[in-house]
Amino acid sequence: xxxxxxxxxxxELALRDIALPDQLGPQDVRIAVHxxxxxxxxxxxxxxxxxxxxxxxxxMILGHExxxxxxxxxxxxxxxxxxxxxxxxxxxxxxTSRASRLGIYNVDPAVTFWATPPVHGCLTPHVIHPAxxxxxxxxxxxxxxGAMVEPFAIGMQSALxxxxxxGDVGLVTGxxxxxxxxxxxxxxxxxxxxYVADLAQPKLDxxxxxxxxxxxxxxxxxxxxxxAEATDGWGADVVFECSGAAPAVLxxxxxxxxxxxxxxxxxxxDPVPVDIVGLQAKELRVETVFRYANIYDxxxxxxxxxxxxxxxxxSATLPFSDSVxxxxxxxxxxxxxxxxxxxxxxx
Ligand SMILES: [Zn+2]
Numbered sequence: 001x002x003x004x005x006x007x008x009x010x011x012e013l014a015l016r017d018i019a020l021p022d023q024l025g026p027q028d029v030r031i032a033v034h035x036x037x038x039x040x041x042x043x044x045x046x047x048x049x050x051x052x053x054x055x056x057x058x059x060m061i062l063g064h065e066x067x068x069x070x071x072x073x074x075x076x077x078x079x080x081x082x083x084x085x086x087x088x089x090x091x092x093x094x095x096t097s098r099a100s101r102l103g104i105y106n107v108d109p110a111v112t113f114w115a116t117p118p119v120h121g122c123l124t125p126h127v128i129h130p131a132x133x134x135x136x137x138x139x140x141x142x143x144x145x146g147a148m149v150e151p152f153a154i155g156m157q158s159a160l161x162x163x164x165x166x167g168d169v170g171l172v173t174g175x176x177x178x179x180x181x182x183x184x185x186x187x188x189x190x191x192x193x194x195y196v197a198d199l200a201q202p203k204l205d206x207x208x209x210x211x212x213x214x215x216x217x218x219x220x221x222x223x224x225x226x227x228a229e230a231t232d233g234w235g236a237d238v239v240f241e242c243s244g245a246a247p248a249v250l251x252x253x254x255x256x257x258x259x260x261x262x263x264x265x266x267x268x269x270d271p272v273p274v275d276i277v278g279l280q281a282k283e284l285r286v287e288t289v290f291r292y293a294n295i296y297d298x299x300x301x302x303x304x305x306x307x308x309x310x311x312x313x314x315s316a317t318l319p320f321s322d323s324v325x326x327x328x329x330x331x332x333x334x335x336x337x338x339x340x341x342x343x344x345x346x347x
Contacts, residue, residue, distance in 0.1 A: 004061045004124035005323040005342075010049025013324045018061065020120065022128070029080055029131045030072035031088065034143040035317075036123050037065030038330045038340045039151065040177065042115055046327055056117050062327075063123035063342070064090035064114035067137065067146030077131040087146035088122070089133040089153075089296050090114035106157075106293040113291075123323060125344055135296050138304035144317065145303055147341055148310040153299050155181030157292035158265045159189035162238040170194040171227055171236035171255055174243025174266055175203035175215075177338050180313060182240045182265055187212045188308050191238070195230065197223040198243075202335035209312065224254040231257070235282075240265055246272040253278030261285040313338040320344045 001017040008014055024030055041051060042062045049056045067087040070080050080086065091113040093105035100108050115121025137146045155178065164170070170191040172183045175198035183194045187210075196207050197216040204215035216226040227236055235257035241248060244266030252262050253275050262284050279286060302308045315337040318326040326342050 002124050002126065004120075005063065005320075005327075006059045007046055007056060007062050008059050010056060011047065013046060013062075013327055015321070015323055018059070018124075020124065024072060024074055024128055025130075026074040026076040027131055028074045028128050029070050029077055029086075029134050031068040031086060031127050031129060031134065032071045033066055033068040033122055033125060033127055033344045035067050035147040035344070036063040036342045037147045037151065038063075038326055038342065039065055042121070043327065043330045045115070045117070047331055051116075054117050058118065060115065060117055061120040061123055062115050063121035064116075065147050065150040066090070066122040066127070067143040067149075068127075068344075070134070071126070074131065080131050080134060080136060085137045085143065085146065086134050087137060087149045087296070087300070088127070088129050089135070090122070090150060091291060092130055092133055104293055106291040123320070123342065125320075133296075135300055137300065140304050140306065141300070142311075144314055144341060145310055148313070148339065149296060149299050149303065151177055151339070152181045152185065152303070152308070152310060153292040153295045154178055154265065154289065155183070155185030156189075156295045156299050156302075158182045158240055158263050158289050159185040160295070161287040161289055162186065162189070162240065162261055162263045164189045164191055164238060166190040167192045168237035169231060170238045170240065171223070172196045172240045172242055173223060173248045173252075173255070174198060174241070174245070175200065175207055176242060176266075177313070178265060179240070179242035180207045180338060181310075182242055183207060183213055184210065184308050184310070186238065186240065188302050195227060195236065197226070200335045203338075206312065206336075206338060224251060227255055235260060237261070238263065242266045244268045249273070250275055253282060253284060256282060256284050258282045259284070261287060263287045263289060265289045314341055315339060317341045317343050
């Protein structure tokens with residue numbers, strides 16, 4: 001038995017003992033979990049009991065943004081040793097699947113992902129994970145930063161899908177955690193400047209503090225007008241939709257330059273209308289993002305090299321014993337909170 005933060009059913013969390021498999025395979029590592037980030041998807045399972053087709057039907061441990069220390073290695077593990085500080089990629093594909101062989105294991109129908117029903121997450125003191133999806137952290141990175149690699153990887157995947165060219169002007173709609181990660185990844189990926197549009201000024205203040213980021217408060221000025229002013233009427237080279245809000249999706253064609261790109265990152269809860277002719281009239285390229293593949297090592301390299309600083313986005317750190325309070329605070333969705341993290345007790 002192990003203690004864990006368990007989502008019993010929609011709206012009900014418990015910090016309690018639960019029986020977990022304890023088999024360390026030859027290619028697995030056992031990790032003492034150190035820090036776990038609270039993600040919007042965890043919160044959504046808590047408040048709604050489902051995301052799309054994924055429905056919580058039995059008690060499930062939450063959490064998928066984690067770092068920790070290797071405490072045991074399987075017989076065949078070569079690249080990790082006991083004591084290594086690591087972060088873990090939470091999606092485990094079937095390595096023999098057609099999608100995996102194509103390098104797109106994030107869309108492998110057989111992928112199992114932490115804290116996506118019925119798979120348990122990592123808010124428990126120890127996890128067993130495939131070594132192939134466990135990444136050593138450089139000495140320059142803290143455990144807290146290690147637990148930020150997961151959300152940053154989505155920003156990285158978005159920047160990759162955008163096919164940014166050096167000097168591009170980027171625009172991000174929606175300044176939630178993923179919008180912020182995407183803006184920073186777009187800058188690291190070569191954008192000269194990235195505009196971030198939202199209606200919550202506290203969020204814009206947080207992301208606007210970074211060099212290279214300009215903010216647009218859409219309560220004061222429509223995003224299309226602001227980006228037109230900023231680009232002599234031309235539009236952004238790359239627009240990242242990170243709000244999932246229907247009006248933002250409908251308004252996308254007006255934000256991009258002719259021949260530019262739209263990257264759909266945010267996930268609307270229900271289907272939303274799209275202005276197809278608007279997209280066609282500028283011959284915009286539309287890309288979609290679902291999680292990430294083959295990106296963790298690059299994300300760690302950028303953070304470890306000091307090119308991306310995610311520390312200002314960690315708003316609060318609560319002890320594991322206060323996990324339920326951490327989730328309830330995340331449900332509040334304070335405009336000054338970006339990422340709330342949970343710190344596991346010292347092993
Ligand atoms: Zn997440």
